[in-house]
Amino acid sequence: MTTSQIASSSLTSIAQQTRQAARRLAVLSAEVKNEAIEAVAQALESATPEILAANAADCEAAVAANIAKPLIARLKLDETKLKAAIAGVRDVGRLPDPIGVVDIHRELDEKLILKRISCPLGVLGVIFEARPDAVMQITSLAIKSGNGVILKGGQEAVRTCQALVRAIHLELGYTEVSPAAVQLLTTREETLAMLKLDEYIDLIIPRGSNSFVRFVQENTRIPVLGHAEGICHIYIDEAADIVKAVNITVDAKTQYAAACNAIETLLVHKSVARDFLPLVAAALQTRHVELRGDEATRKILKISPATEADWATEYTDLILSIKIVDSLEDAIAHIHKYGSKHTEAIVTENSSTAATFLAQVDAAGVYHNCSTRFADGFRYGFGAEVGISTQKMPPRGPVGLEGLVTYKYQVVGDGHVVATYAGKDAKPFTHRDL
Amino acid sequence: MTTSQIASSSLTSIAQQTRQAARRLAVLSAEVKNEAIEAVAQALESATPEILAANAADCEAAVAANIAKPLIARLKLDETKLKAAIAGVRDVGRLPDPIGVVDIHRELDEKLILKRISCPLGVLGVIFEARPDAVMQITSLAIKSGNGVILKGGQEAVRTCQALVRAIHLELGYTEVSPAAVQLLTTREETLAMLKLDEYIDLIIPRGSNSFVRFVQENTRIPVLGHAEGICHIYIDEAADIVKAVNITVDAKTQYAAACNAIETLLVHKSVARDFLPLVAAALQTRHVELRGDEATRKILKISPATEADWATEYTDLILSIKIVDSLEDAIAHIHKYGSKHTEAIVTENSSTAATFLAQVDAAGVYHNCSTRFADGFRYGFGAEVGISTQKMPPRGPVGLEGLVTYKYQVVGDGHVVATYAGKDAKPFTHRDL
Numbered sequence: 001m002t003t004s005q006i007a008s009s010s011l012t013s014i015a016q017q018t019r020q021a022a023r024r025l026a027v028l029s030a031e032v033k034n035e036a037i038e039a040v041a042q043a044l045e046s047a048t049p050e051i052l053a054a055n056a057a058d059c060e061a062a063v064a065a066n067i068a069k070p071l072i073a074r075l076k077l078d079e080t081k082l083k084a085a086i087a088g089v090r091d092v093g094r095l096p097d098p099i100g101v102v103d104i105h106r107e108l109d110e111k112l113i114l115k116r117i118s119c120p121l122g123v124l125g126v127i128f129e130a131r132p133d134a135v136m137q138i139t140s141l142a143i144k145s146g147n148g149v150i151l152k153g154g155q156e157a158v159r160t161c162q163a164l165v166r167a168i169h170l171e172l173g174y175t176e177v178s179p180a181a182v183q184l185l186t187t188r189e190e191t192l193a194m195l196k197l198d199e200y201i202d203l204i205i206p207r208g209s210n211s212f213v214r215f216v217q218e219n220t221r222i223p224v225l226g227h228a229e230g231i232c233h234i235y236i237d238e239a240a241d242i243v244k245a246v247n248i249t250v251d252a253k254t255q256y257a258a259a260c261n262a263i264e265t266l267l268v269h270k271s272v273a274r275d276f277l278p279l280v281a282a283a284l285q286t287r288h289v290e291l292r293g294d295e296a297t298r299k300i301l302k303i304s305p306a307t308e309a310d311w312a313t314e315y316t317d318l319i320l321s322i323k324i325v326d327s328l329e330d331a332i333a334h335i336h337k338y339g340s341k342h343t344e345a346i347v348t349e350n351s352s353t354a355a356t357f358l359a360q361v362d363a364a365g366v367y368h369n370c371s372t373r374f375a376d377g378f379r380y381g382f383g384a385e386v387g388i389s390t391q392k393m394p395p396r397g398p399v400g401l402e403g404l405v406t407y408k409y410q411v412v413g414d415g416h417v418v419a420t421y422a423g424k425d426a427k428p429f430t431h432r433d434l
Numbered sequence: 435m436t437t438s439q440i441a442s443s444s445l446t447s448i449a450q451q452t453r454q455a456a457r458r459l460a461v462l463s464a465e466v467k468n469e470a471i472e473a474v475a476q477a478l479e480s481a482t483p484e485i486l487a488a489n490a491a492d493c494e495a496a497v498a499a500n501i502a503k504p505l506i507a508r509l510k511l512d513e514t515k516l517k518a519a520i521a522g523v524r525d526v527g528r529l530p531d532p533i534g535v536v537d538i539h540r541e542l543d544e545k546l547i548l549k550r551i552s553c554p555l556g557v558l559g560v561i562f563e564a565r566p567d568a569v570m571q572i573t574s575l576a577i578k579s580g581n582g583v584i585l586k587g588g589q590e591a592v593r594t595c596q597a598l599v600r601a602i603h604l605e606l607g608y609t610e611v612s613p614a615a616v617q618l619l620t621t622r623e624e625t626l627a628m629l630k631l632d633e634y635i636d637l638i639i640p641r642g643s644n645s646f647v648r649f650v651q652e653n654t655r656i657p658v659l660g661h662a663e664g665i666c667h668i669y670i671d672e673a674a675d676i677v678k679a680v681n682i683t684v685d686a687k688t689q690y691a692a693a694c695n696a697i698e699t700l701l702v703h704k705s706v707a708r709d710f711l712p713l714v715a716a717a718l719q720t721r722h723v724e725l726r727g728d729e730a731t732r733k734i735l736k737i738s739p740a741t742e743a744d745w746a747t748e749y750t751d752l753i754l755s756i757k758i759v760d761s762l763e764d765a766i767a768h769i770h771k772y773g774s775k776h777t778e779a780i781v782t783e784n785s786s787t788a789a790t791f792l793a794q795v796d797a798a799g800v801y802h803n804c805s806t807r808f809a810d811g812f813r814y815g816f817g818a819e820v821g822i823s824t825q826k827m828p829p830r831g832p833v834g835l836e837g838l839v840t841y842k843y844q845v846v847g848d849g850h851v852v853a854t855y856a857g858k859d860a861k862p863f864t865h866r867d868l
Contacts, residue, residue: 023770027793106815112804114814121826122796202826217655223827244849251851336457358844359461362556370546370847379855380548380843381540381865392555392636393657394828397843409814409831410792413804415678417685421813431815 011193014183015150015200018123021180022148026120028176030097036177037093037140043171044086044136047163051082054163055132062130062156074131075156085133092140095383098401099146104409107432109421112413118405120146122202125194127216129208130154135164138205139182141384145404150194150201152185162186195220203404205387210314225403227390229340230260231314232372235331235357236276237348238269244369245272245347246280251371252345254287258316260388261343261365261375265311265321267331270296273324277301289318296324311338328353332360339363342390343375343397364390364397445627448617449584449634452557455614456582460554462610464531470611471527471574477605478520478570481597485516488597489566496564496590508565509590519567526574529817532835533580538843541866543855546847552839554580556636559628561650563642564588569598572639573616575818579838584628584635586619596620629654637838639821644748659837661824663774664694665748666806669765669791670710671782672703678803679706679781680714685805686779688721692750694822695777695799695809699745699755701765704730707758711735723752730758745772762787766794773797776824777809777831798824798831 025033044051055077062072077085104116124147128134135151142149153161161184169179185191194201198221205225206216213226234252236245252263268276277300281291292306301322310321311334325331335344343365346357354368365375375398377385382400389396395403420427459467478485489511496506511519538550558581562568569585576583587595595618603613619625628635632655639659640650647660668686670679686697702710711734715725726740735756744755745768759765769778777799780791788802799809809832811819816834823830829837854861 023794023796026796108808108813108815112808119796221651223825241849247849247851251853255852255856354846358846360457362457362460363842365843365845367844368846370845370850371852373852374542374546374845374847374850375843379542379852379863381542381863391657392840394840396840406826406828406830408797409799409809410801411799411804411808412788412792412802413808415675415681416804416808417681418689418805418807418813419685422689429813429815 011185011190012197012200014185015123015194015197017180018148018150018183019200021178022120022123022146025143025148025177025181026122026146028146030099032176033097033143033146034093036143036172036175037089039171039175040136040139040143040168041086041089041093043167044082044089044164046171047167048079048082051160051163051167052077052079054159058157058159065156067156071130071156074129075160077132077160081133085136088133089136089140092137092144092384095144095401098144098405103407105434107434108411108429109416109427110430112411112416113434115410116407117410118407121404121406123148123150123200124404125150125152125197125201125204125222127152127191127204127206127208128154130156132157132160132164134207135161137384139168141386141401141404142182143177145401147404148181148183150183150185152191152194155188158186192219195222198222207387225387225389225395225399227260227342227388229314229390230262230342231265231312231338231340232261232263232343232345233265233267233335233339234263234345234347234372235267235325235328235335236269236272237328237346237350237353238271239350239353240269240272240276240347241349242272242276242279245276246283248345248347248369248371249280250283250287252373253284253289253320254318255371255373257318259373260314260316261372262316263320263345263372264313264315265323265338267323267325267334268297269331270324270326273297273300277322284320287318289320291320291322293322294324297322314340328356332357335361335363340390341392342388343367343372345370345372445619445624446631446634449557449628449631451614452582452584452617453634455612456554456557456580459577459582459611459615460533460556460580462580464533466610467531467577467580468527470577470606470609471523473605473609474570474573474577474602475520475523475527477601478516478523478598480605481601482513482516485594485597485601486511486513488593492591492593499590501590505564505590508563509594511566511594515567519570522567523570523574526571526578526818529578529835532578532839537841539868541868542845542863543850543861544864546845546850547868549844550841551844552841555838555840557582557584557634558637558639558838559584559586559631559635559656560639561586561625561641562588564590566591566594566598568641569595571818573602575820575835575838576616577611579835581838582615582617584617584619586625586628589622592620626653629656632656641821659821659823659829659833661694661776661822663748663824664696664776665699665746665772665774666695666697666777666779667699667701667769667773668697668779668781668806669701669759669762669769670703670706671762671780671784671787672705673784673787674703674706674710674781675783676706676710676713679710680717682779682781682803682805683714684717684721686807687718687723687754688752689805689807691752693807694748694750695806696750697754697779697806698747698749699757699772701757701759701768702731703765704758704760707731707734711756718754721752723754725754725756727756728758731756748774762790766791769795769797774824775826776822777801777806779804779806
């Protein structure tokens with residue numbers, strides 16, 4: 001057998017065990033699941049010295065391998081960060097149980113009752129960067145939602161991930177949640193093999209760069225929860241309040257430029273361009289933002305030109321392209337041509353213009369007079385964020401626990417058969433919501 | 435250019451027009467959409483002679499081509515069938531508007547309001563068999579849900595489909611819904627090219643055989659709403675009421691054997707096998723059902739053996755495989771091994787056994803003491819059925835209009851920026867549902 005065949009065969013057996021454990025986890029009560037989440041928190045507390053030692057070894061190896069500083073910062077787990085992550089685990093325990101929620105309850109006929117009930121997806125495959133806190137967050141979300149989970153973290157964090165999962169397994173052994181419900185993969189071959197296991201894995205959540213997410217989407221038949229790109233815009237309307245417009249633009253570009261909900265392009269109505277552009281340019285340049293403009297913008301600002309490629313680029317950096325448009329329609333047409341359906345904002349005091357923008361723009365988030373940076377599960381009040389989806393089908397946008405659940409239809413009768421309701425003397429259904 | 439390149443380039447231009455028309459349709463009020471649906475109904479009434487003549491030509495050609503009788507029966511459109519289809523169009527007009535429904539309405543902070551609002555998907559691509567009634571049903575569902583639609587019917591129905599769409603276009607010209615929102619493709623090359631247009635088409639709905647649905651799923655990046663297979667079971671528990679068990683089994687197998695929600699395998703607890711099997715066998719054999727059994731079953735019934743292949747086969751025919759199991763756990767294990775997660779039923783008078791079955795079985799439908807044939811959008815009271823999905827992610831099971839809509843998050847502020855809610859002096863969110 002080749003290395004990849006070995007990886008694939010041992011992985012299949014891991015996935016089968018996870019599937020079995022997930023089936024038992026799926027039917028546990030909220031109370032029992034919350035006890036297991038508390039056990040995870042306590043496991044992490046007791047194993048703190050081992051976890052920190054493993055992380056120190058990972059960080060040392062990363063420094064020796066000359067890994068970039070920001071990556072090492074995310075890899076590093078000190079006592080404060082670990083405590084915060086453990087607090088996050090307990091926060092998940094306190095969220096409402098997403099399982100067993102009845103959203104349709106209907107009498108189809110006398111003594112024939114339909115219910116639609118939320119239930120776990122089954123087994124999640126989560127592939128994430130070299131950031132150990134993800135192990136704790138994802139494990140608690142998986143248990144809370146009744147799903148098994150197969151984790152694969154970035155290679156640089158392998159010792160830390162192993163220490164974390166070892167501790168979690170030890171303590172889960174004393175709960176009703178089987179340790180087999182939480183699995184850790186450690187090699188790249190296993191990641192690739194995992195994408196083929198559509199028989200055992202129900203959802204893949206890839207975290208990381210756009211190109212990685214796209215690679216995953218193109219190499220699996222398993223549904224993928226992920227975002228492909230975030231090219232977000234703000235349109236400054238002719239009826240914009242200029243002070244709000246400057247503040248919102250600065251926040252949306254600079255508050256965290258690497259985020260997918262930061263803006264890449266600013267669209268400005270021609271009639272406010274002369275007033276607005278010098279003000280916003282000064283504010284952005286103070287914050288070291290590089291500006292690139294179309295021809296009309298460059299008649300007002302001394303900046304480098306924006307090319308066709310700029311409109312289609314997610315910079316994830318302190319760069320902003322600027323275009324002057326003739327009308328709301330032009331702005332919307334530009335957004336539909338170049339946007340990635342993530343989050344799009346308008347700044348205007350004209351409520352009818354705002355309403356047109358909110359209705360017509362096709363994106364997961366449509367915003368009026370606020371920063372695109374609000375597009376986030378925690379800010380929306382979802383308690384925990386599983387990811388942001390730029391798919392058009394739900395779940396769309398920031399996804400909370402509801403992205404980890406599905407539903408089933410339960411019908412309970414008393415010997416009912418369809419023949420009664422078919423043909424010439426068909427009995428009608430009552431279809432009465434209960 | 436090759437034929438397929440020509441198909442693809444003209445199709446791209448059709449899809450762009452549909453996208454444009456769909457954007458305008460997306461923001462129309464329920465009233466305006468319903469007027470367009472009524473116009474469609476009237477168009478079909480006025481064009482009845484032309485439609486019936488086109489259908490007569492299609493049927494004549496099909497007979498000459500020696501097409502199978504059941505297919506010609508589905509192709510044939512007489513005045514009664516057309517009238518029923520037109521009534522179906524008006525029924526869709528009377529359904530509640532699925533667009534603009536607010537399911538989250540939350541204050542994030544003072545004057546910063548989040549709403550989650552249902553909206554159309556955009557453009558649907560629907561590929562269906564040679565049954566002309568599908569054109570009318572799908573067109574009305576698309577308009578109701580604010581979506582553009584590109585239709586491709588079976589080749590044998592091409593004249594009828596063209597006559598139907600010509601009539602619909604003529605009358606839509608007088609409404610606010612652009613005729614470009616409803617398009618008809620007529621060649622197989624266009625169908626293949628359509629699967630590549632993920633930039634313009636948001637959902638593909640393939641109707642037809644399982645192998646066709648699977649072909650579509652494997653050849654497109656566009657989300658597919660379809661079912662891959664329906665291998666459904668009934669488990670007759672040791673505490674089953676034998677009369678109910680016989681009636682339910684007969685209905686689930688014979689009421690319409692070609693349906694995906696008909697059963698393929700009967701699982702029988704060993705302790706009721708001797709009482710139940712002779713009764714159910716007599717009832718089924720009267721209805722010309724061929725029975726195949728495992729070894730234990732064949733000690734009770736004189737029937738041919740069921741092989742491993744039988745457990746994994748969707749017969750869509752009057753054939754039923756039978757297996758005797760030792761316990762509820764065995765029955766569930768068999769269902770998880772061979773079932774297609776469509777619809778699974780238990781017959782028992784023991785409510786705790788039933789509860790275990792309903793909780794543990796992983797399928798879109800889990801049924802107690804009723805026929806699997808109830809798994810259907812109309813029977814569930816959804817008014818119209820778009821299709822049945824055996825995907826695990828929602829929409830799952832029978833899908834009504836909700837399968838044709840998505841949602842967007844709308845956030846309205848008054849100059850709000852994220853910097854206010856970040857860092858050391860972060861202002862907390864209020865997260866108050868309104």
